[in-house]
Structures are given as C-alpha cells and as structure tokens.
Amino acid sequence: MNRKPVLSIVGARPQFIKAAALSPVLRKRFREVLLHTGQHYDYEMSQAFFRELALPKPDINLGVGSGTHAEQTGRMMVGIERAAWKVMPDFVLVYGDTNSTLAGALVASKLHIPLGHVEAGLRSYNLAMPEETNRVVADRLSDLLFCPTETARRNLSREGIRKGVFLTGDVMYDLLLSSLPKARKIGLKKWGLARQGYFLATVHRAGNADDPGRLASLLAGFGRLPEVVVFPVHPRTRKALGRLPKSRLEDNVRLVPPVGYLEMLALEAGARAVLTDSGGVQKEAYWLGVPCVTLRDETEWSETLTGGWNVLAGADPRKIEHGARRPCPKGAVRKAFGDGRAARKIALKIVGFV
Numbered sequence: 215m216n217r218k219p220v221l222s223i224v225g226a227r228p229q230f231i232k233a234a235a236l237s238p239v240l241r242k243r244f245r246e247v248l249l250h251t252g253q254h255y256d257y258e259m260s261q262a263f264f265r266e267l268a269l270p271k272p273d274i275n276l277g278v279g280s281g282t283h284a285e286q287t288g289r290m291m292v293g294i295e296r297a298a299w300k301v302m303p304d305f306v307l308v309y310g311d312t313n314s315t316l317a318g319a320l321v322a323s324k325l326h327i328p329l330g331h332v333e334a335g336l337r338s339y340n341l342a343m344p345e346e347t348n349r350v351v352a353d354r355l356s357d358l359l360f361c362p363t364e365t366a367r368r369n370l371s372r373e374g375i376r377k378g379v380f381l382t383g384d385v386m387y388d389l390l391l392s393s394l395p396k397a398r399k400i401g402l403k404k405w406g407l408a409r410q411g412y413f414l415a416t417v418h419r420a421g422n423a424d425d426p427g428r429l430a431s432l433l434a435g436f437g438r439l440p441e442v443v444v445f446p447v448h449p450r451t452r453k454a455l456g457r458l459p460k461s462r463l464e465d466n467v468r469l470v471p472p473v474g475y476l477e478m479l480a481l482e483a484g485a486r487a488v489l490t491d492s493g494g495v496q497k498e499a500y501w502l503g504v505p506c507v508t509l510r511d512e513t514e515w516s517e518t519l520t521g522g523w524n525v526l527a528g529a530d531p532r533k534i535e536h537g538a539r540r541p542c543p544k545g546a547v548r549k550a551f552g553d554g555r556a557a558r559k560i561a562l563k564i565v566g567f568v
Contacts, residue, residue: 229312276294283344290313294318332560390501412442416446487506497515511526
C-alpha cells in the first residue's frame, strides 16, 4: 500500500512519551517519518527512552544539541526544511511546546505543508517562559489543533481559534494506562525505598535551573522535608548544581541519574508527594492520585489543581514544605484528560484531513 507520508517531529523527553502513544496508531494508516531534532542528546534523555518505549528508531536525527534559543531553533529549521524537501510529507506533526515544536511549525508553515499540533491550547499566560511563546506560535500556524482538555479548547476559542480544533484527550494518559501494569512490577526495592516513605523531585525548566538563587531556594525547601527526597537530575540541572556551594544540598536530598519512563512511573506512584516543574509529571501524579507540589508560580494544567491534588509553591521553601507535608486529598481525581483513546482520535482526524 502506498501510504501518505507524515513527518513527525520530536526532540525532548516529553515528546518521546507522546509519540510512543501516537506513533503505533499513526503507522497503521500512514507512512510516518520520525525526525529527532537532537534537542535532548543525553543518552538517558534520548536513546534509552526510545528503547524502553519501543519507539521506532528515528528516520532522521539532526543532532542539534544545545545552544541559545536562536542557535538551536535555527539549526533545527535548516535540518527540518531539508528533511521536508526530501520526504515531501502530506502532513507535519509537532508535539508540545519545545524549540523543536516551534522549528517544525515554522518550517511547515513556510513550505505550505498542513500542520497538526498535539497538546494545543495550553496557556500559562507567562511570556517569560520560552515554552509559552512556542505553543502560542504553533497554535497560530496549525491546521489541526488537538486539545487534551476542555480548558485548552476554551483557551483557543477565546483567542479566536475555532477552525480545526478538536478535543481529543491527552495521549500521555493513553500511554500511562497501558504502561502502569509494567511500572508497578518494578517496585521500589532497587532504590531502597518504602511506599510513601519518600518524596520525589524533578527540576529542569530554565527559570529554575538557570537561576542560582531560585535553585538554592528549591533545595532549601527540599531540605526542610522529613523524609528522603529522591531527585533524578536532568543534565541541565546537574550543571547548575555544580555551580552552587555543596553546603546548599541537605543530607536528605538524594541525587540520582535520570530514570526511564517506567521507573519514573514507579517512583511517582510510590511517593508521599511529588515536587516538580514538569507539566508531564504534574499530570502523571494527578492520574496516579499522588499529591503534587508544582515548583512554579503558574501551571498550564489547571485541572490538576482541582480538589487540591496539585498546589503551586514557586520557589518558596515554606510553601514547598507545607505543600509536601499536606494530607493526601480525599476528593476523587476528576476525569478531565479523556478516555485513554486520544491517539486513535488524533489519527482519525488526520486521515479525514489529508
């Protein structure tokens, strides 16, 4: 069968997770060409994830690596444009809100190739975040906008974007549902942890990792907690930690290398609370019924705040401590992220478009 080509663009860990849910469904109907920009180039942040999630090996790897936003996005655009001329796709698919998303959206628009945005409509309303600019631009340029929640759909409607907008649910929820049985088999023994006897922390956003004062405040908050804080360290954050005095790291904070997707689910599910600046981890904690403390002043995922499952603490050590120590909410987790069939809904909308 001569299937129409679709160019899917990924470059960072959250996008690998989303693609792992959507790619198998997409390949039943299209000839998917998977392009990895190389935005995340560390082995544990890239190749290991592809292996664990059974993602197909990228057909194209640009290997752009790190750099300023302009350098990184520019190199991506050059590589994506060359790939697009070679593949001649009928459709381009981008995920989330990274520089890979922005570069893919700009190239597709300039080459007049139909564009779809998975995770459209998210807004933090904080333009100091590079991710906010990326997602707003991608939404403006997309022909099909796949919203994970009703809130995302309403955000687009308020901005006058209504054509091509579809409420599909969250593909990350699809993957979590199918992966949870495997994750639960991992257990906590390899880390020497007991269920609800530890906290789990992740920090990776530029606003936290690249600001020494803010990073030190986060560590101070972790140090106030009564149990061990397991902290899988993103490569960017590890470099930043190396610039801080060692005295800033309390004895209860245990730095560990980045972990795989299934291991992360296992750690999240067993934690007393999760402390994070990651949007994906906020959602996973919510779906798992684990209290979350978001290390930011706002969140795109306002649904997770319902019932007190997620609280915003910024970098205030007292708020971090209070949020992490709070009793587990009694209210049920609200089903705001779809029915676990988002990938199928997205694929069918693309079929109907191209």
